[in-house]
Amino acid sequence: xxxxxxxxxxxxxxxxxxxxxxxxxxxxxxxxxxxxxxxxxxxxxxxxxxxxxxxxxxxxxxxxxxxxxxxxxxxxxxxxxxxxxxxxxxxxxxxxxxxxxxxxxxxxxxxxxxxxxxxxxxxxxxxxxxxxxxxxxxxxxxxxxxxxxxxxxxxxxxxxxxxxxxxxxxxxxxxxxxxxxxxxxxxxxxxxxxxxxxxxxxxxxxxxxxxxxxxxxxxxxxxxxxxxxxxxxxxxxxxxxxxxxxxxxxxxxxxxxxxxxxxxxxxxxxxxxxxxxxxxxxxxxxxxxxxxxxxxxxxxxxxxxxxxxxxxxxxxxxxxxxxxxxxxxxxxxxxxxxxxxxxxxxxxxxxxxxxxxxxxxxxxxxxxx
Numbered sequence: 001x002x003x004x005x006x007x008x009x010x011x012x013x014x015x016x017x018x019x020x021x022x023x024x025x026x027x028x029x030x031x032x033x034x035x036x037x038x039x040x041x042x043x044x045x046x047x048x049x050x051x052x053x054x055x056x057x058x059x060x061x062x063x064x065x066x067x068x069x070x071x072x073x074x075x076x077x078x079x080x081x082x083x084x085x086x087x088x089x090x091x092x093x094x095x096x097x098x099x100x101x102x103x104x105x106x107x108x109x110x111x112x113x114x115x116x117x118x119x120x121x122x123x124x125x126x127x128x129x130x131x132x133x134x135x136x137x138x139x140x141x142x143x144x145x146x147x148x149x150x151x152x153x154x155x156x157x158x159x160x161x162x163x164x165x166x167x168x169x170x171x172x173x174x175x176x177x178x179x180x181x182x183x184x185x186x187x188x189x190x191x192x193x194x195x196x197x198x199x200x201x202x203x204x205x206x207x208x209x210x211x212x213x214x215x216x217x218x219x220x221x222x223x224x225x226x227x228x229x230x231x232x233x234x235x236x237x238x239x240x241x242x243x244x245x246x247x248x249x250x251x252x253x254x255x256x257x258x259x260x261x262x263x264x265x266x267x268x269x270x271x272x273x274x275x276x277x278x279x280x281x282x283x284x285x286x287x288x289x290x291x292x293x294x295x296x297x298x299x300x301x302x303x304x305x306x307x308x309x310x311x312x313x314x315x316x317x318x319x320x321x322x323x324x325x326x327x328x329x330x331x332x333x334x335x336x337x338x339x340x341x342x343x344x345x346x347x348x349x350x351x352x353x354x355x356x357x358x359x360x361x362x363x364x365x366x367x368x369x
Contacts, residue, residue, distance in 0.1 A: 022124065025050070025055055025106070026102070027055060027056065027057045028101070028106055029058065029059045029060065030061075031062070031093075031112070032064050033065060034112065035064070035068045035071055037111050038059060038072050039075070041114060042059070042075045043075075049121055052077075056077075057077060060094070060097045062083055062085070063085070063088050068111075081097065087187075089187060089188060090193075091188055094108055099183070104175050105127065106172065106174075106178065108170060112218045112220070113170055113218070114142065114216040116213040119137060119212075119213065119215065127208075133177035133200045134174070135172050135210060136167045136207070136208070137211070137214025138212060139158060139216070141153050143220075147222045149221035149222070150219050150220075161210065162209060163206055163207065165194075165252055166193070166207065168194075169193050171193070181196065181200055190240070194237075198244075198252055231339070233339060233353075235339025235342075238253055238260060239257065239339065240343055259333065260337050261340070262299070263300055263302065264333035267333075270292045270299075274290070274296075301330045307329070308322045311325050
């Protein structure tokens with residue numbers, strides 16, 4: 001009978017002991033109509049440089065009409081949670097996922113991401129200190145070359161390394177921090193991630209950006225209509241989160257919110273004044289109208305006029321790229337302003353922005369053997 005050499009047995013036992021000391025991680029993926037990406041996301045988790053027995057994958061579907069759930073169920077060990085809320089939100093999905101599991105750490109992912117294989121090894125070291133409640137890493141766009149919008153997203157995904165003011169949708173969080181704060185807001189259609197992070201920070205935890213690769217993201221934005229919709233919702237989220245932070249005595253997103261109001265609102269207001277003045281036809285009125293229009297335009301185009309060099313240095317861009325980015329930074333405040341106005345109008349008339357209803361029955365699958 002063959003016996004394993006003592007040295008190999010000792011090495012095997014040591015490896016097993018190291019693996020057993022690693023924390024369990026619940027991986028919560030959310031998606032709607034994500035049949036093109038959910039399988040790829042699950043496979044990236046299963047291929048991570050981390051013991052598979054310590055990883056538990058939950059796919060939470062917010063109301064797909066495609067084969068997303070069927071695809072997720074094909075993967076061994078994946079638990080699917082199919083929701084049918086009246087108005088689906090990311091917060092509903094994320095809460096359903098982490099509350100179903102029991103691991104001390106929860107990795108939240110959008111289903112259109114691909115996890116970096118070395119992320120968990122870096123993340124568990126960064127999140128180990130007692131006061132660290134959440135850790136995020138670098139997110140890069142999978143295909144930045146496919147569209148201008150993807151390229152913009154790739155520039156703006158990440159903040160500076162170190163302690164930060166908020167996290168995004170792809171982050172690893174301690175269960176204790178989620179239980180202490182109650183988890184995600186289930187009504188917000190945007191901004192739910194930074195909103196939760198602010199409550200976690202106020203509860204005494206810290207949020208850390210490690211500066212190491214975490215995941216790739218497939219924004220898949222190729223049409224101007226998609227860009228307008230996303231930036232409109234960004235403006236709505238700025239307003240919604242800013243209102244809550246203002247009530248809490250925080251200045252978080254105050255600069256971003258005021259920038260939208262001053263630049264987008266200033267430009268729009270100057271045009272509203274200039275148009276009737278031009279219609280008057282008198283020389284003085286026309287000159288005043290032109291001056292107002294010029295002032296509003298200069299306010300709007302401030303990044304394009306004055307910040308190209310700054311973008312070249314900070315983003316390490318060629319001049320042509322910096323000019324393109326400056327145009328985006330100048331004009332994006334207009335759809336964002338529309339989102340801000342939609343938020344405040346919704347508050348006045350008690351009609352907040354809602355997502356479309358889901359179209360499937362709610363269920364939680366059994367784990368595949």
